[in-house]
Amino acid sequence: MTFPIVDGVPPGRALLGSRIRELIEASVCAGDEADLAAAASRVEAVTAALRAAGGAPPLLLAALEGGGHLSVNNPLEGPGNPLAPPLSWTHVGPDEVRAEVLLGAAHEGPPGRVHGGWVAAVLDHVLGRATAAAGFPGMTASLTVDYHRGTPYAVPLSAEGRLDRRDGRKLHATGTLRAGEEICATAKAILVHFSADRFPVSTSD
Numbered sequence: 001m002t003f004p005i006v007d008g009v010p011p012g013r014a015l016l017g018s019r020i021r022e023l024i025e026a027s028v029c030a031g032d033e034a035d036l037a038a039a040a041s042r043v044e045a046v047t048a049a050l051r052a053a054g055g056a057p058p059l060l061l062a063a064l065e066g067g068g069h070l071s072v073n074n075p076l077e078g079p080g081n082p083l084a085p086p087l088s089w090t091h092v093g094p095d096e097v098r099a100e101v102l103l104g105a106a107h108e109g110p111p112g113r114v115h116g117g118w119v120a121a122v123l124d125h126v127l128g129r130a131t132a133a134a135g136f137p138g139m140t141a142s143l144t145v146d147y148h149r150g151t152p153y154a155v156p157l158s159a160e161g162r163l164d165r166r167d168g169r170k171l172h173a174t175g176t177l178r179a180g181e182e183i184c185a186t187a188k189a190i191l192v193h194f195s196a197d198r199f200p201v202s203t204s205d
Contacts, residue, residue, distance in 0.1 A: 004060060004061065005060075005061045005062070005063060005069060006060045006061065006062055006072065008062060009062055009072055009079050009080065010060070010072065010080070013060075013072060013079070013080040014072075014079035014080060016080070016082075017078070017079050017080045017081055017082050017084070018079070018082075020082035021082045021083075021084075021086075023043070023082075024082060024106050025104045025105060025106055027039070028104075028105045028106045028108075029105050059071055059073070060072040060073070060080075064092075064129075064132075075121075076121060076122065076125040077099075077125065085101055085102060085103050085104070085107065085118075085122075086101065086102045087099055087100070087101040087122070087125075088100055088101075089129075090158075092129070092133050093133060094133055094134045094135065095134075095162060096130065096160060096161070096162045097126060097129050097130045097133050097160065097161050097162070098158065098159070098160045099126055099129075099158070099159045099160075100156055100157065100158055100159075101122055101156075101157050101158075101159060102154070102155075102156055102157070103118060103122075103151075103153045103154075103157065104153055104154055105153060105154070107153055108153060110150060112150070112152065112153070113150035113151055113152060113153065114150075114151040114152070114153050116145070116147060119145065119147065119151050119177060119184070119185050120143065120145045120185075120187070122157075122159055122177060123143070123145060123159065123161070123175045123177055123185065123187040123189075124140055124143050124187070124189065126159045126160065126161040126175050127140070127143075127161045127173040127174075127175045127187060127189045127191070128140065128191065129161065130161035130162050130163055130173055130175070131163045131171045131173055131191050131193070134162075134163040136163065136166060136171050136193045137193065137194060138169075138171045138191030138192050138193045138194060139191060139192055139194060140189055140190075140191050141170075141189075141190045141191060141192050142189065142190045143187060143188075143189045144187065144188045144189070145185055145186070145187045146185060146186050146187070147184070147185050148183050148184060148185060148186065149182065149183075149184055150184070151177065151179060151184040151185060152179050152184075155179055155180075156179075157177060157178065157179055157184070158177070158178045159175060159176070159177045159178075160175060160176050161173055161174070161175035161176075162174060162175070166193070169192050169193045170190055170191075170192065170193075171190065171191040171192070171193055172188070172189075172190055173188070173189050173190075173191060174186070174187065174188050174189075175187045175189075
């Protein structure tokens with residue numbers, strides 16, 4: 001199987017993903033005084049129109065800074081996926097990667113704090129990008145997350161990751177998630193390195 005690579009990101013898909021992301025946040029925060037039934041009816045109509053337009057889209061891949069490719073529908077940073085929180089890379093290098101992420105009320109677990117599963121997902125994604133940027137793309141075999149304090153939402157968070165060492169195909173990586181200067185969570189992971197031919201891509205349309 002080969003996956004087409006897009007030059008950048010289809011603007012319509014990115015715009016739709018952004019608007020649905022805003023809708024998710026608005027629906028979570030909507031008060032009972034809002035006309036929720038009317039809103040549900042309008043959403044239903046848009047959903048029906050999208051379904052009528054065609055089947056499942058191909059797994060489009062966009063080229064990444066520092067090498068590699070990423071699905072436009074990636075659930076952590078794919079602009080076409082409304083589930084993906086706004087995550088942007090501030091540094092991508094072989095020694096370390098850093099990203100900024102903004103999680104919202106839709107990601108809440110404890111009151112006023114991000115659900116721990118989303119914290120783990122962000123760190124897992126950052127560690128995967130770190131090993132790829134170091135030249136060893138891999139898939140997570142184990143992930144250990146230590147939660148040092150509750151992670152706030154609706155404030156900018158910074159995540160960083162690095163490949164510490166390689167033992168054959170085993171990649172040992174560590175990462176940190178911060179809110180300002182406070183460490184919210186740290187992670188250790190073992191990833192298994194795979195060769196590029198395991199997931200071939202094509203430049204054809």
